[in-house]
Amino acid sequence: MANIRTMSFDAVIVGGGGSGMRAALQLAQSGYKTAVITKVFPTRSHTVSAQGGITCAIASDDPNDQWQWHMYDTIKGSDYIGDQEAIEYMCQTGPEAIFELEHMGLPFSRTEQGRIYQRPFGGQSKDFGKGGQAARTCAAADRTGHALLHTLYQGNLKNETTFLNEWFAVDIVKNADNAVVGVVAINIETGETVYVKSKATVFATGGAGRIYASTTNAHICTGDGIGMTLRAGFPVQDIEMWQFHPTGIHGAGTLVTEGCRGEGGYLINKDGERFMERYAPNAKDLAGRDVVARSMVLEILEGRGCGPDGDHVYLKLDHLGEETLNAKLPGILELSRTFAHADPVVEPIPVVPTCHYMMGGIPTNVDGQALTIDKEGNDQVIEGFYACGEAACVSVHGANRLGGNSLLDLVVFGRASGMFIEKQLREGINLKDASEADIEAAMAGLNRLNGSSDGEKASDLRTELQTIMQNYFGVFRRGDYMQEGIKKLQELRPRIENVALNDKSNAFNTSRIEALELQNLLEVAEATAITAEARTESRGAHARDDFKERDDENWLCHSVFFPAEKRVGKRGVNFNLKTREAFEPQVRTY
Amino acid sequence: MLNVSIYRYNPEVDAEPYMQDFEVDTQGKDLMVLDVLEKLKAEDPTLVFRRSCREGVCGSDGMNISGKNGLACVTPLSEAVKKNKLVVRPLPGLPVIRDLVIDMGQFYAQYEEIQPYMINNSPAPAIERLQSPEERAKLDGLYECILCACCSTACPSFWWNPDKFIGPSGLLQAYRFLADSRDTATEERLANLDDPFSVFRCHGIMNCVQVCPKGLNPTKAIGHIRNMLINSAT
Numbered sequence: 001m002a003n004i005r006t007m008s009f010d011a012v013i014v015g016g017g018g019s020g021m022r023a024a025l026q027l028a029q030s031g032y033k034t035a036v037i038t039k040v041f042p043t044r045s046h047t048v049s050a051q052g053g054i055t056c057a058i059a060s061d062d063p064n065d066q067w068q069w070h071m072y073d074t075i076k077g078s079d080y081i082g083d084q085e086a087i088e089y090m091c092q093t094g095p096e097a098i099f100e101l102e103h104m105g106l107p108f109s110r111t112e113q114g115r116i117y118q119r120p121f122g123g124q125s126k127d128f129g130k131g132g133q134a135a136r137t138c139a140a141a142d143r144t145g146h147a148l149l150h151t152l153y154q155g156n157l158k159n160e161t162t163f164l165n166e167w168f169a170v171d172i173v174k175n176a177d178n179a180v181v182g183v184v185a186i187n188i189e190t191g192e193t194v195y196v197k198s199k200a201t202v203f204a205t206g207g208a209g210r211i212y213a214s215t216t217n218a219h220i221c222t223g224d225g226i227g228m229t230l231r232a233g234f235p236v237q238d239i240e241m242w243q244f245h246p247t248g249i250h251g252a253g254t255l256v257t258e259g260c261r262g263e264g265g266y267l268i269n270k271d272g273e274r275f276m277e278r279y280a281p282n283a284k285d286l287a288g289r290d291v292v293a294r295s296m297v298l299e300i301l302e303g304r305g306c307g308p309d310g311d312h313v314y315l316k317l318d319h320l321g322e323e324t325l326n327a328k329l330p331g332i333l334e335l336s337r338t339f340a341h342a343d344p345v346v347e348p349i350p351v352v353p354t355c356h357y358m359m360g361g362i363p364t365n366v367d368g369q370a371l372t373i374d375k376e377g378n379d380q381v382i383e384g385f386y387a388c389g390e391a392a393c394v395s396v397h398g399a400n401r402l403g404g405n406s407l408l409d410l411v412v413f414g415r416a417s418g419m420f421i422e423k424q425l426r427e428g429i430n431l432k433d434a435s436e437a438d439i440e441a442a443m444a445g446l447n448r449l450n451g452s453s454d455g456e457k458a459s460d461l462r463t464e465l466q467t468i469m470q471n472y473f474g475v476f477r478r479g480d481y482m483q484e485g486i487k488k489l490q491e492l493r494p495r496i497e498n499v500a501l502n503d504k505s506n507a508f509n510t511s512r513i514e515a516l517e518l519q520n521l522l523e524v525a526e527a528t529a530i531t532a533e534a535r536t537e538s539r540g541a542h543a544r545d546d547f548k549e550r551d552d553e554n555w556l557c558h559s560v561f562f563p564a565e566k567r568v569g570k571r572g573v574n575f576n577l578k579t580r581e582a583f584e585p586q587v588r589t590y
Numbered sequence: 591m592l593n594v595s596i597y598r599y600n601p602e603v604d605a606e607p608y609m610q611d612f613e614v615d616t617q618g619k620d621l622m623v624l625d626v627l628e629k630l631k632a633e634d635p636t637l638v639f640r641r642s643c644r645e646g647v648c649g650s651d652g653m654n655i656s657g658k659n660g661l662a663c664v665t666p667l668s669e670a671v672k673k674n675k676l677v678v679r680p681l682p683g684l685p686v687i688r689d690l691v692i693d694m695g696q697f698y699a700q701y702e703e704i705q706p707y708m709i710n711n712s713p714a715p716a717i718e719r720l721q722s723p724e725e726r727a728k729l730d731g732l733y734e735c736i737l738c739a740c741c742s743t744a745c746p747s748f749w750w751n752p753d754k755f756i757g758p759s760g761l762l763q764a765y766r767f768l769a770d771s772r773d774t775a776t777e778e779r780l781a782n783l784d785d786p787f788s789v790f791r792c793h794g795i796m797n798c799v800q801v802c803p804k805g806l807n808p809t810k811a812i813g814h815i816r817n818m819l820i821n822s823a824t
Contacts, residue, residue, distance in 0.1 A: 040640075041694070043737055044648040058717070095717075102718040105708030105772065107726065107733045114720030140733075146647055147733060154707035189687060218643040254645045335645060338664050459632040503636045505602045508688040511635040 004184075004439070005194050009035045009162075010425055012182060012198035014169045014225060016042035018050075018145070018410035019389025019417075020204030021152040021161075023368075026418025028159040032425050035162040037169050037185055037196060039220065039513070042153045046206055046218040047410065050145025051331060052259030053119060053137035054411070055404030056094040060111060061118040061135040062126065067091040069126055070136060072583060074405060077123045077288050078398025079540035079550065080585040081238070081558060083574035086394045089366050090405075090412045092579070097411045098138060106151040108140050109328075119328075120262040121403040122286040123590070133286065135262075137404040142257050142331040148407060164196075168513050169224065171442040172201070172232040172385075175432040179383035180370075182434070183228070184442040188513060191506025193446065195439050199429040200386060200421045203229065203362060203370075204414065207390040208524040210517075212355035213463075213470040216248050216255040225391040227520025229362050230527060230563040231445065234372055234382060237393040237558050237571065239360035239524070240532035243401055243541050244475050246292040248354025250312040252339035255356070256332055256349055258403040261285040263328050265317040267296065268348065269304040275313075280590040287590035290400040290541045293353035297475045300352075307350060314348035353475055358524075359401055359541065360531075361393035363560065363571070368392070368417025373560055373571055384431050386421065388413040395558065398573075399540020448497075449515055455500035458515045465492060465518075469525050473532055478545045482533040489526050496522045527561045534568040535559055552585055592616050592671065594626060597679040600636070600688050607686065609677075616667065623655055623670055623678065624662035627690075639690040646803060649738030653690050654679040659740035659801040681743040683752070696752050697739045700760035705782070708767065709775035725771040732766035732811060734804050735759060741798035741808055747791045754787035758798035758808030761789060765811035768818060780815075780822050789815050 011027050013020045016038030027034040038045065057067040071091040075082055102108060102116065109117035116138045124134040140147035156163070169183040173195060182197040208223025209215035226236055246267070247256040261267075266285045269275050279295040280287035287295075296313050299305060306314050317325060317332075322345045325333055329344075336342050336349045363371045363379075370385040370392075388394075389410045396409055472485025496518055503511040537551035538544050558571040575582035591613040599607035612634075614626055624641055631637045639662070640650040646664035653662055656670045656677050670676055684692040710719070742748045742757035756764065764783060767773050783789050789812060798808040 040642050040648075040650065041698075041737075044640075044642045044650045046643065046648075048648050048736075049643050049645065099714070099716070099718050103708070103710075103714045105767075105770065107729045107770075108718070110721050110723045110726045112723065114722050116718050143647075143734060146736070150733070157702060158705075158707040218648065220642045252645075331647075338646065338666075457632065457635065459635070505600060505636075507601050508638050508691050510638050514635075 005192070006197050007194055008197045009033050010198070011200040011202065011421055012037060012196055013202040013204055014183060015204035015206060015389070015391070016040070016163065017045035017204060017206050017389060018047035018149055018152060018407065019414035020202070021149070021156055022411050022414030023202050023204060023388055023418040024161045025152060025155050025159060026415055027422060028156060028161040030422045032422065035164055035196070037164045037167045037183070039166065039168045039188070041165050042163065043150055045149060046221050047145045047149045049218060049255060050148070050407055051142045051255060051257035052121060052262065053139035053144045053404050054098065054148065054407035055121060055124070055137045055402065056098045056408055057091065057136060058095045058098055058116060058118070058138060060115040065126070065134065065136065067094065069128060069134065072128045073123050073125055074396060074402055075583045076129065076586070076588060077400055077402040079400055079588055080398065080556060081395070081539065081573050082398030083395045084582055085574045085576050085578070086366050087396050088577050088579060090396050090408060093412050094408050097415055101148065101151060101411065104151050104155045106140065106147050108138060119259055120286060122258055122261070122283070122292065123288045123402040124286070133283070137259070137262065139259065142259055142329045144407065168516065169228065170446050170516060172228050173434050173439055173442045174232060175434050175438055177383065177432055179431045180385035181431050184439065184446065189508055191509060193443070197434070199384065199425065199431065201384055202368065202417055202421070203387040203391050204389045205391045207358040208521065209355045209358070211466065211469045211521050211525045211528065213466040214248065214253050215355040216245055216253055217355070222517035222520050223524035224517065224520045225387065226361065227523040230523045233564055234370065235363065235560045235562045236527055237360055237363040237560050238395060238399070239527045239561055240535055240559060241359035241399050241541050242355060242528065243289055243357040243359060244293040244353040245356035246289060246296055246353055247315055247351040248356070249335065249340045250307070250350035250352045253354050254335055254339050256315060256335065256351060258289070260315060260317055260329060260332060263324065264320050265315055268314045268316050269299045270306045270310065271304060275299050275304070283590035288400055289403060290543070291590055293475055294543055296353055312350045312352040315351045316348045317344040318346055318348070357401055357406060358390055359393070359397040359399065361391050362387040363558070364388070364392045364394050366394065366416060367420035368413060369420070373569060386417050388417045399542060445519065449499070449501050449512070450504065452498060452501050455498040456495055458499050458511070458518050461492065461496050461499055462518050462521065465496070465521060465525055468492070469528070473529055476543050476545055477532055479533065482529065486529045486533060489529055493522060493526070527563070530566055531559045531561050531568050556585060592667070593675045594630065595675065595677045596637070598689055599686055620666045620668045622663055623665045623667065623676065624651055626667070626676065627662060627678070638688045647736060649736035652681050652738035652740045654681055659744045661738060661740070661803045664803060681739055683743045683749045694739055697742055697757070697759070700742070700757050701737065701763060703756060704760050704764040705779065706763050706767070708770065708773055710772055712774065719772045721771050728769045729766060731806055732762060732769060735762055735806060736804060738803065740801045740803060744797040744801045746795060746797070747793060751787060751791055755791035756783070756788050758812070761792070761815060762806060762808040762811045765815050768815065777822070780819055783815060784819055789819065
């Protein structure tokens with residue numbers, strides 16, 4: 001008997017970050033009984049750390065800007081495995097979604113005309129790459145994520161969304177038809193385990209940057225949604241595609257926004273050379289993030305790194321002047337002084353490529369419906385299951401995300417998921433109830449953990465996992481190294497499944513939560529490792545020493561990782577634009 | 591070795607709270623207080639505290655550090671250690687759930703009290719509502735609040751009247767909307783604050799200003815609200 005309480009909702013959103021709260025807002029506005037399960041108070045979600053802005057063709061900086069140019073940039077940036085239909089939808093719908101946020105009160109920075117301030121970001125162009133650098137990233141100083149997340153929380157308060165704050169979703173509950181009918185979740189404060197039943201379950205669980213030792217991501221970015229999805233037997237897509245942000249603060253890992261380079265900052269090596277001029281003669285420091293990150297690593301490997309160990313480069317900002325830095329990048333001044341002990345007004349910031357963003361995730365269509373792929377290779381909708389934001393792979397980022405596109409992804413697809421679920425609820429959703437055995441199945445992992453005592457410490461195992469990922473699946477990858485990494489992860493699996501939980505108490509037991517997070521990290525790490533080894537080419541963020549070229553003949557496709565067989569399959573990229581003919585793959589230069 | 595003294599309380603095990611002493615090898619580094627807590631948790635997994643971004647923007651790890659409220663993730667030992675000793679307690683004035691984790695319900699209720707969202711019922715334009723850089727500048731120093739509760743839990747007026755006084759954080763947010771040129775509910779907002787407690791229990795002690803990890807100034811915002819209330823009464 002699954003002897004636990006049931007709570008029922010029309011829609012349950014797992015995750016209280018940007019995409020989850022945007023989806024929740026849509027549903028709460030429509031009057032459906034909506035709950036957000038979030039393991040931290042919503043404004044502590046990782047969206048809060050986004051700095052530079054949200055990219056969108058609102059035609060403020062350039063009155064002639066066009067969303068089609070943004071679409072072109074995003075497709076090129078994705079190294080051509082972003083789904084063009086989804087990118088078209090995002091870029092076209094974007095302005096509406098941005099103006100809604102502004103009407104809700106988001107305190108955007110302003111131009112003299114009173115419009116939203118936009119700054120240049122990497123990979124942005126006018127006129128389909130022919131018109132030079134664009135300035136398309138809408139900003140609230142360098143605290144855009146904070147401003148956006150708080151505005152969304154405020155909007156949800158206004159619309160009386162139910163928040164299950166500091167609740168942790170443990171596993172998916174599936175019914176006899178393999179449809180998703182909610183989750184088992186723990187109330188962290190009391191330790192109570194509850195079946196949260198829902199007609200629509202939305203995963204907005206964010207990324208998993210904590211699989212790497214060095215990451216810009218918050219402690220909470222542990223891929224819980226991906227872990228649950230894989231344990232439920234559903235696939236993930238393009239999970240080998242991890243973005244390394246060029247400018248994490250050396251040592252601390254904290255993010256320094258691309259907006260620094262957008263405002264005129266640039267990278268230098270130990271000789272003071274502005275080296276990006278050699279690697280990307282046109283875009284220079286505003287080339288795609290994958291290109292800049294690789295160039296930095298090459299500078300370091302070739303002995304031109306800075307510092308006593310030559311293991312980082314410098315981001316120079318002092319030439320912008322104190323006034324500009326205070327007005328445009330106040331948060332960066334604070335972070336650099338705190339974590340790098342460097343004052344950017346007078347000295348450069350030591351930076352190094354740092355794990356930042358998971359391009360892959362749960363495959364979905366534009367409406368947020370989660371997908372699996374049947375034996376004939378056709379997409380099949382998983383009934384009752386939806387995903388949006390970083391946890392999803394809709395896919396607008398393909399093999400490399402452009403800066404400023406993650407916040408747009410959050411609001412556009414959070415909103416789209418909410419609207420689609422609203423429509424489905426109106427038409428009526430009828431899913432079979434979960435049986436006792438179905439609920440019991442979703443509690444198996446938790447029950448096993450609660451009974452465990454003689455295993456190893458979660459913190460030690462987590463460090464080991466992060467070190468493996470950092471060493472074998474970093475900016476540059478190689479087949480034999482990756483095979484070794486996969487073997488090490490295989491050895492780690494039984495040890496992590498047997499992790500010790502010596503603290504059995506119920507009140508705010510973060511040991512239990514961290515052990516569950518560790519198990520999620522392992523699922524993400526293993527899927528990443530196996531898929532990365534399988535993709536025998538270099539594309540976007542996936543750069544292999546042993547397969548240096550992009551291989552469109554074999555790999556102009558999504559990878560799909562099936563957890564039951566640990567098999568990597570392929571899925572076609574969507575080239576069906578509604579408003580024009582598709583953008584054909586080109587050689588990608590900046 | 592650094593001496594660390596930490597407030598411990600697990601309601602299922604402990605009859606009452608106590609201070610537990612630890613020794614931590616910092617290897618001479620000027621670590622952040624959060625780093626020290628993480629080291630201790632690796633040794634003693636029962637130690638409980640909140641944390642998320644570890645860079646001072648999410649507001650999870652507000653705590654009382656050697657007598658002063660602050661965020662553990664951006665407070666270096668060099669600022670917090672006195673005579674080789676670090677003392678960490680939960681934020682004062684709110685119920686403790688366990689160890690360094692407090693029940694923030696009261697604090698959040700005060701935030702909700704001030705209607706922390708834009709109110710403007712005129713039809714929205716097809717683009718953004720225009721706002722000049724000067725109008726927007728009035729929001730600087732207000733919108734950056736991270737709801738960490740360091741200020742309110744350092745405020746004696748909040749300790750005495752948490753049910754009636756909105757507290758520095760809530761009032762800072764109240765002024766954030768009063769100061770926004772796009773918000774049209776000024777009168778309604780002021781009417782909701784116009785009683786002897788909500789605003790006027792602030793006695794200008796300025797503990798809030800001293801502890802705010804974002805360098806914000808709630809006392810100044812409260813002063814602006816007072817002036818608006820007084821002006822609207824005449």
